Amino acid sequence: MAAVEEIAGTLQAQEVQPIVLDDSRWEKVLAATGGWAAACLQCGLCSGVCPWGRVRSPDAPPVSVRHMVRAAQLGLGFDALPAGAPLWLCTTCRLCEVRCPRGVPVTEVVLGLRELAWQEPWLSEQVPPELAGVLWDVYWDGNPWGRPPSQRTVWARDLDLPSYDPASHEALYYVGCTAAYDRRAQQIARALVHVLRAAGIAFGTLGEAEPCCGDAAHSFGQRGYLAELVAANTRLFRERAGVPAEAGAALTPLLTTSPHCYDMFEQHYPGLRGVFRPVHYTQYLAELVEAGRLSFSARLPLQVTFHDPCVLGRGNGEFEAPRRLLQAIPGVELVEMAANRAEALCCGGGGGRMWLETPANERFGQLRLAQAQVTGASVLATACPYCVACLDDAVKVDAGNRPASAAGEDRGQGRASMRVLDVAEIAWMALSGPLPDTAPGISPGGTP
C-alpha cells in the first residue's frame, strides 16, 4: 500500500493522473454503438480525412475521431483527451466511412456516443446546452426552429396547396420544417410546387398537421425521443394514407424537399414500409423526366457545378438523380468539382451543426465554395436546405472578404462570386425563365 501511495505521489508531482478503467462503461459504449466501437483498429484514417482537420488552424489541438473512439473503448470521459472530443463537431458527413478499412459506420458510433452523453454523467458535460432548447422546440412547436405551428403553411399562402387526399392525389408532398419556416428554403419549396404543377402532378400536403420528421432528435443522439416521434408520426401517416395498398400495387410517393427528411423516412420509419414510398424530390423529378411527364424545352444557358448533400449521396447512395435532372435541361452545362459524389466535401450543416455556432474561418462551406469557384461555373447547385443555407453563408462571407476591385466600387464588397441555387429552383427557372438577378433567394413565385 505504501508503495502504491509513493507511486501515486510521484505521478501527482509530475501532474499525471492514473487512469482507472471501468468495465461497465465499456458495456454501455458497446451497446450504444451497436458493437461498432469494438471494430475500430485505431488506424486513424478517419482523423486524417475528417474535414475539421482542413479548417482548424495547425496550431490548434487536432480534431481526432480516432482519439475519441479510443477514449470510448477505454470507458474514459472525453475530458481525458487533451483536445477534447469531436463528438458534437461531427457533421455525420460519412467521408471517413468511405475510407475506413474495417467498414465502421462512424456516424452510428458518433450517434451512439451522443446518446450516451445525454445519460452518463462521465460524458454529460459534452452535451451543448442549446440542444435541449432545440428538442423543446420540436416538442412544443413541432419544428426545430421554435416557430409557431400555426404559421407552418404561411409560406404557401398564395399557392392554394390542397390537403393530401389519397383518392385524388398521386403524391404526398412532405415540405419539412426548414422549407416551411426558413425564408431562403421557402423559395425551394415554392419552386418545387411550380415544377410539380408544370408536370401536372396532383399532390397534397399535410398542411399545419405536418409533423417534424425528427432529424434533429436523430442527429443529437436522442434515440428515445426519436422513437416517440416516429411512433406518433407513423400513426399520422398511416391514418392519412387511406385504404391500405394492395400487394404489388405501386406505393404513393412521400416526396421530401430535404434529403434529411427523406433519410429519416427511408431509414428510420419501418412502419411506413408498404404504406408510402419515401423519395427525395430530385429522384422523383428525374423519374418524371424519364417517364416523359416532365420536359424542359426552353434553353437555360447556365454553367452549374453540383454539390452532393452528404445525406443524399454518401448517406443514401443517390448521386445521379440530381445530375440527371440538371442534364435534362437544355443549355445547362454541368461541371464537376474535383471532389464529387462519394468524395464530396460536407457543407458543415449536418449532424446537428445547423443548431450550433461555427466560427466563419472554420466553416466547411468556405472550402466547398473555393472548390466550386475553381470550376468556373456561375451557379453552385445543391439539393438540400441545410446545404443551401451553409453555402449561401459562405458566398456572403467570401463577398465580404474580397479585396477592392474596380474603382468606384465600395471596396469590392458585396459582390457574390457565385449564386447558390437548389436544383428545384434551376428546374423552375428552366420552365419559367430566369430568376431575377438580385439577391440569392428570390424565386419566380415571389416572396411571401
Add this chain to the structure above:
Amino acid sequence: MQRDQSPTPHGTRMPGAGHAAIGPLHIVVCIKAVPKPEEVRVNLETRTLDRGSARTEINPADQHALEMALALRDRYGGRVSLLSMGPPLFIPYLRVGLAMGADDAYLLSDRAFGGADTLATSYTLAKGVERIGRETGGYDLVLCGEESSDGATAQVPPGLAEWLGVPQAMYAGAVSLEAARSGAASNGRRLRVRREIKGGHEVLRLPLPAVLSVATGANVPRFFDPARRPWAAAAHVVVWDAAALAVDPTLVGTFGSATQVAAVEQAGRAERRRVVIRGTPAEEARALATVIRGVLGNGQAAPRSPS
C-alpha cells in the same frame, strides 16, 4: 444521514459530493399550462383569453424554475414536487415535468378555484404547499417561474410567500445552500441567492423555507428523459379539490379575487411596409441611414425612457 465526503477514487467530479451533507431539500415547483402566446385570441365578451383554439405548453418561465429545482436536487439530494392549480387538462403537462425529473405531482382542481386573480391563486397554491408539507414531512423551498406568459403579472410568487409567511427572493439567478450557525428552523443551513439588479447583482441570504422566483435565462431547462416517459405517463397525480385543502371559500376563485378585469382589447397587428433595400453593404447602409433620419425627422422615433 451520514455521507462519505472523501474524494472519489479516480477524481471524477461527482455532483454535490462536497455539499451533500447540508442536503437534502424538498422543493415544490409551481408550474402552469399556458396557451401559446401567438395563438391566443381575446374574448371581448367574457374579458378572458380564449384558450379553446390555442395549443398549450408549460409556461416557459416555469421550466426554468423546474430546471433549478432539479439541479439543486442533483447537488444536494432530496425531492422535487410539482404543484399546479387548474383543470384536469393540466395533468399531461405535469407528466412532462415528471419526465424531466420531478418525483411527484399535485393538481389543485375545483370549479370553485375558477376565475381566480393572483391573490386568490397565490392563496390556493399556498394551501396546496402547506398540505404537501404536512403529508411529506415538510418543504424547504418553493420555486416559481418569474411570471406567466398569459398573465404576466409576476405577482403570484411574492403572494405565495406572504400567504405562507416565509421569506422571498424574486428573479433568482443562482441559488446554493450554505451552513448557518443560527436558526434552528433552518436545520443549520440557509439559502444564498444571487439576483441581477440594475447595474450589478446582489446576494441575499435567506432562512428556509423560502419562496423564490427564478429568472428566465438563469439556466437552460433540460430536455425530458425519454426513459422516464412511460413511468411519468402512468404516475399517480394527486388531485385535491377545495374540500381536500380546507380552503376558506371566500378567498378562492372569483370570490377571493381583489381585482376584476374591466376591459380587454385585442391589439391590432402592425402591418409591415415590406421595403427591401438592395445594393452593396455600403449602399444599403447609406439607404438605411436615410430612412432612419427621415423617421427621426418626423419625430416618430424619439428615444423614450422606460417608465
